[in-house]
Amino acid sequence: MLRIEHAYWLLALFLAGTAWLNLRDRRWWHTAFWAVLAALFACGDLVLAAAKAHHELPAQIAGVGVLALAVLAPRMHRGELRERAEVERESDALRLRHKLFVPAVLIPLVTMAVALFGGYAVLGGAHLFAQRQMTLTGLALACMVALVAALWVTRAKPRAGLIEGRRLLDTLGWAALLPLTLAALGGVFAATGVGSAVADLVRMAIPVQSALACIVAYGIGMVLFTVIMGNAFAAFPVLTAGIGLPLLIHLHGANPAILGALGMVTGYCGTLFTPMAANFNIVPVALLELPNQNDVIRAQWKTGAALLVVNLALMYLLVFRT
Amino acid sequence: MHWLPLLGVAVVVIGFALRFNPVPVVVAAGVVAALAAGKSVGDILALLGTSFVSERALLLYVLTLPAIGLLERAGLREHARNWIGKLRGLTLSRLLIAYLGLRQVLCMMGLTDIEGHAQTVRPLLAPMAEAAAERGREPLVEHERHDVRAFCAATDNIGRFFGEDVFIALGAVLLIQGFYAQHGIELQPLQIALWALPTAIAAFVIHGIRSMLFARRLASRSPSVQPAGERDAAH
Numbered sequence: 174m175l176r177i178e179h180a181y182w183l184l185a186l187f188l189a190g191t192a193w194l195n196l197r198d199r200r201w202w203h204t205a206f207w208a209v210l211a212a213l214f215a216c217g218d219l220v221l222a223a224a225k226a227h228h229e230l231p232a233q234i235a236g237v238g239v240l241a242l243a244v245l246a247p248r249m250h251r252g253e254l255r256e257r258a259e260v261e262r263e264s265d266a267l268r269l270r271h272k273l274f275v276p277a278v279l280i281p282l283v284t285m286a287v288a289l290f291g292g293y294a295v296l297g298g299a300h301l302f303a304q305r306q307m308t309l310t311g312l313a314l315a316c317m318v319a320l321v322a323a324l325w326v327t328r329a330k331p332r333a334g335l336i337e338g339r340r341l342l343d344t345l346g347w348a349a350l351l352p353l354t355l356a357a358l359g360g361v362f363a364a365t366g367v368g369s370a371v372a373d374l375v376r377m378a379i380p381v382q383s384a385l386a387c388i389v390a391y392g393i394g395m396v397l398f399t400v401i402m403g404n405a406f407a408a409f410p411v412l413t414a415g416i417g418l419p420l421l422i423h424l425h426g427a428n429p430a431i432l433g434a435l436g437m438v439t440g441y442c443g444t445l446f447t448p449m450a451a452n453f454n455i456v457p458v459a460l461l462e463l464p465n466q467n468d469v470i471r472a473q474w475k476t477g478a479a480l481l482v483v484n485l486a487l488m489y490l491l492v493f494r495t
Numbered sequence: 496m497h498w499l500p501l502l503g504v505a506v507v508v509i510g511f512a513l514r515f516n517p518v519p520v521v522v523a524a525g526v527v528a529a530l531a532a533g534k535s536v537g538d539i540l541a542l543l544g545t546s547f548v549s550e551r552a553l554l555l556y557v558l559t560l561p562a563i564g565l566l567e568r569a570g571l572r573e574h575a576r577n578w579i580g581k582l583r584g585l586t587l588s589r590l591l592i593a594y595l596g597l598r599q600v601l602c603m604m605g606l607t608d609i610e611g612h613a614q615t616v617r618p619l620l621a622p623m624a625e626a627a628a629e630r631g632r633e634p635l636v637e638h639e640r641h642d643v644r645a646f647c648a649a650t651d652n653i654g655r656f657f658g659e660d661v662f663i664a665l666g667a668v669l670l671i672q673g674f675y676a677q678h679g680i681e682l683q684p685l686q687i688a689l690w691a692l693p694t695a696i697a698a699f700v701i702h703g704i705r706s707m708l709f710a711r712r713l714a715s716r717s718p719s720v721q722p723a724g725e726r727d728a729a730h
Binding site: 180285288357362438 | 578
């Protein structure tokens with residue numbers, strides 16, 4: 174049966190390969206960074222299983238690994254990574270034409286097939302895919318299918334897959350890691366009560382008898398907390414427990430379904446403003462080789478601001494209907 | 496004691512404002528918040544370690560890179576550009592709006608991970624958008640090219656966020672339902688998802704209009720494409 178853990182092992186292998194190529198180029202910091210990350214991915218399940226059994230040492234070693242990544246990250250520089258000459262790429266493009274799209278489109282298509290029909294796939298009486306995280310398992314499988322197809326279409330040697338993958342991974346550099354680190358920070362913040370402290374602060378600042386003030390405080394609070402945490406999912410329970418439930422639903426009689434849906438999408442507006450939402454706002458800056466870390470945020474904040482106004486208006490107009 | 500963990504938030508804000516490398520800033524913020532909450536060094540390390548490895552799914556997009564890199568080596572981006580350059584009717588604004596709509600609809604069906612910055616924006620959407628932007632005008636200069644790419648990434652984000660919240664079986668809606676259930680309010684997922692629809696439509700309209708304005712601004716920056724009236728008047 175294919176599980177999400179298999180995808181993590183595959184990823185560990187790719188990270189280790191990237192470390193190896195950097196070692197041969199004598200790029201020591203990059204080597205160390207990718208090697209530590211590969212180890213964390215390969216041993217992740219052991220760490221979680223041990224932590225569940227109240228055995229702390231593996232988790233603590235993983236924690237040291239995270240600290241090591243933090244120390245190594247600032248020492249990584251984009252540097253010179255050779256890419257094939259544009260003339261050669263252009264001539265291949267004219268020869269291969271639409272065939273080049275086939276492997277690229279296979280990634281979304283195979284992922285979609287697994288997401289929709291993976292639950293029905295049976296091999297020798299057992300389910301082929303584990304239920305948990307099936308779409309992401311499908312994504313990993315799709316990447317392998319696409320890699321084989323790409324090797325076939327381009328007639329390149331399998332080694333080239335690793336070399337080109339490494340070129341892109343080193344282009345991303347530490348930005349690749351940021352979403353993970355931020356999510357881990359969310360876990361730490363949740364475990365240390367940062368959320369309830371923020372909700373208390375907001376509540377101290379508003380006149381609670383005014384329904385409009387409560388709506389604005391809830392909406393702006395969702396945005397601010399999302400900007401800080403980089404994630405509306407982290408903001409929702411905190412702000413709804415701190416303001417939504419006691420003030421809007423219980424005191425002013427708001428409809429919980431409408432308030433919840435609109436509160437969440439108001440938080441999403443905050444995601445468009447913040448570098449903390451690294452997988453959406455910082456990773457693409459590296460992937461698209463943009464010069465300024467905030468280029469993607471600059472392109473989208475106006476849409477986010479307009480939607481924030483729309484959401485606050487919708488909330489005020491809809492949640493108090495009886 | 497209750498307020499002390501907020502120091503972690505302060506570390507993040509100051510670190511980002513001073514433009515330090517974000518990775519150590521974020522890790523330091525976690526350590527500061529945990530120390531302020533009175534946790535021991537051993538507990539902090541364990542908390543960091545388990546939080547980190549539980550979120551490994553967030554790096555899976557990296558698995559697309561070998562296939563994408565290989566195709567780029569064989570001219571994928573160049574071909575996407577050449578091909579879109581030949582399709583007369585496909586303007587920049589139409590391409591962006593079509594992608595936005597497709598992304599929203601697919602996410603409403605729960606298919607959030609089949610498109611994305613690594614899967615579709617870098618290899619397909621960005622070069623296509625660059626080619627569409629260059630139709631009927633001189634080649635984009637460097638900073639215009641960057642603007643187009645950033646706008647593509649923004650379009651992907653907006654399509655994703657304001658589509659996935661309408662999907663009932665995953666993520667946002669279940670989180671909302673679960674939260675209310677914990678507090679004694681029973682709701683059906685569909686009741687919640689439906690109320691995300693007005694925002695989804697507003698997002699499509701607002702960003703669609705911004706796409707058109709963006710495309711028009713790019714076209715008008717180029718001296719080779721002037722409105723027909725002005726050109727006639729000049730000759």
